[in-house]
Amino acid sequence: MTSTDALHTNSADTGTALRFITCGSVDDGKSTLIGRLLVDSRAVLADQLAGVQRGGETDLALLTDGLSAEREQGITIDVAYRYFSTAKRKFIIGDAPGHEQYTRNMVTAASSADAAVVLVDATKLPWAAEVGDGEVVVRELLPQTRRHMLLAHLLRVQSIVVAVNKLDAIDDAALAFERIADALNDFAAAAGVRVEAIVPISALKGWNVTEPHREGAAGWAGYAGPSLLELLEALPVTATETQQPFTFPVQWVEKFSSSADTSQGRRIFWGRVGGGQVVPGQRVTVLPSGQTATVARVLDHVRREQGVAAGHSAGIVLDREVDVSRGDWLLEPGAFEPTREITATVAWLDDEPLVAGRVYWALQGHRWVKAKVQRIVDRLNIGNLESEAATQLDANAIGQVVLALQQPLAVQPFTDSRALGSLVLVDTASHRTCAAVLVR
Numbered sequence: 001m002t003s004t005d006a007l008h009t010n011s012a013d014t015g016t017a018l019r020f021i022t023c024g025s026v027d028d029g030k031s032t033l034i035g036r037l038l039v040d041s042r043a044v045l046a047d048q049l050a051g052v053q054r055g056g057e058t059d060l061a062l063l064t065d066g067l068s069a070e071r072e073q074g075i076t077i078d079v080a081y082r083y084f085s086t087a088k089r090k091f092i093i094g095d096a097p098g099h100e101q102y103t104r105n106m107v108t109a110a111s112s113a114d115a116a117v118v119l120v121d122a123t124k125l126p127w128a129a130e131v132g133d134g135e136v137v138v139r140e141l142l143p144q145t146r147r148h149m150l151l152a153h154l155l156r157v158q159s160i161v162v163a164v165n166k167l168d169a170i171d172d173a174a175l176a177f178e179r180i181a182d183a184l185n186d187f188a189a190a191a192g193v194r195v196e197a198i199v200p201i202s203a204l205k206g207w208n209v210t211e212p213h214r215e216g217a218a219g220w221a222g223y224a225g226p227s228l229l230e231l232l233e234a235l236p237v238t239a240t241e242t243q244q245p246f247t248f249p250v251q252w253v254e255k256f257s258s259s260a261d262t263s264q265g266r267r268i269f270w271g272r273v274g275g276g277q278v279v280p281g282q283r284v285t286v287l288p289s290g291q292t293a294t295v296a297r298v299l300d301h302v303r304r305e306q307g308v309a310a311g312h313s314a315g316i317v318l319d320r321e322v323d324v325s326r327g328d329w330l331l332e333p334g335a336f337e338p339t340r341e342i343t344a345t346v347a348w349l350d351d352e353p354l355v356a357g358r359v360y361w362a363l364q365g366h367r368w369v370k371a372k373v374q375r376i377v378d379r380l381n382i383g384n385l386e387s388e389a390a391t392q393l394d395a396n397a398i399g400q401v402v403l404a405l406q407q408p409l410a411v412q413p414f415t416d417s418r419a420l421g422s423l424v425l426v427d428t429a430s431h432r433t434c435a436a437v438l439v440r
Contacts, residue, residue: 244275249365274419
């Protein structure tokens with residue numbers, strides 16, 4: 001996709017709040033961009049602005065870098081969420097850290113995002129390199145830029161927008177933007193990543209952030225398209241999986257309701273519908289017990305009796321008492337075949353390498369089971385996007401593994417179901433979160 005292609009939209013409701021993250025390599029201007037969005041949308045009070053002054057100038061990055069360690073080191077460590085709105089839409093922003101050692105924080109933020117804005121620092125790339133008769137040979141992106149784009153794609157972030165930042169510091173902004181956009185499009189095509197748009201910006205000066213920055217008919221940096229904020233206002237939210245079979249991870253069991261007319265003395269199972277929908281009268285199967293029952297009543301998040309679709313919280317009352325606890329699943333009968341072995345893509349987040357034979361806790365929904373690493377199939381080379389043989393996965397590596405489960409789980413490919421297609425691996429001794437697991 002070229003930098004000036006029209007933004008693709010679908011019928012999703014753009015009036016709903018958009019949750020997006022900023023990501024990319026370290027010091028590409030992510031926190032500064034969010035600060036610019038907050039200031040220009042008037043979401044920052046005067047006393048807040050006064051508190052982020054340094055040397056008589058406003059340091060926009062400090063509006064999101066709230067930890068003392070972040071302010072001391074000038075880096076983002078944890079994900080900071082901020083809120084703002086325009087006349088067209090409300091936004092929830094997650095400022096993800098760029099440092100490689102904090103990739104796990106970026107994964108956490110991306111897992112619930114509707115969109116990702118990947119920043120690229122134009123001053124860091126050797127876009128002007130030429131050889132011989134002037135042929136441009138540079139098609140490089142920083143490793144963390146590539147990794148974040150891949151992770152956003154793997155985690156099914158619906159819309160990926162790339163913002164080429166700091167072009168105000170380059171004399172020939174149009175040439176730099178053209179060549180960097182070419183490199184981005186080449187990488188996206190090779191990796192199978194769909195990019196909604198590539199837009200040139202200056203987060204520091206506010207160019208093309210909330211309003212288009214124009215320099216003649218061709219626009220600034222040869223770009224005459226909408227501003228970054230205008231693009232974000234048009235993006236769809238992530239569609240719920242209402243067309244998938246019914247899945248429901250039980251989060252909490254209300255043993256006896258205080259209102260007998262609501263539950264008729266039976267337990268209420270609360271959670272968030274992962275796929276499909278639930279209405280009174282439909283049959284469900286309990287995993288792992290395998291028992292079946294009929295849904296007698298369905299309550300929404302404020303205890304109104306009505307059907308509930310995927311993506312929303314529900315309380316389910318069954319027609320008879322069956323053994324259901326936190327961590328169990330209510331599923332559409334016959335739609336899933338529980339398995340003890342899964343092949344999955346793993347984003348390894350722990351400092352200690354992943355090796356075959358290790359045992360971890362695997363968390364699916366609210367259910368914990370032991371998982372043994374049967375073998376490592378391969379590892380993805382971030383540089384050339386080739387799969388290569390591997391005996392271990394180091395920190396921040398992406399690879400394929402085969403896991404053997406102590407107890408069977410109902411799974412689906414992550415491309416079909418977020419609820420049944422995603423797991424988290426946790427170290428059994430230290431309880432550190434080690435990996436994001438996406439079922440293939």
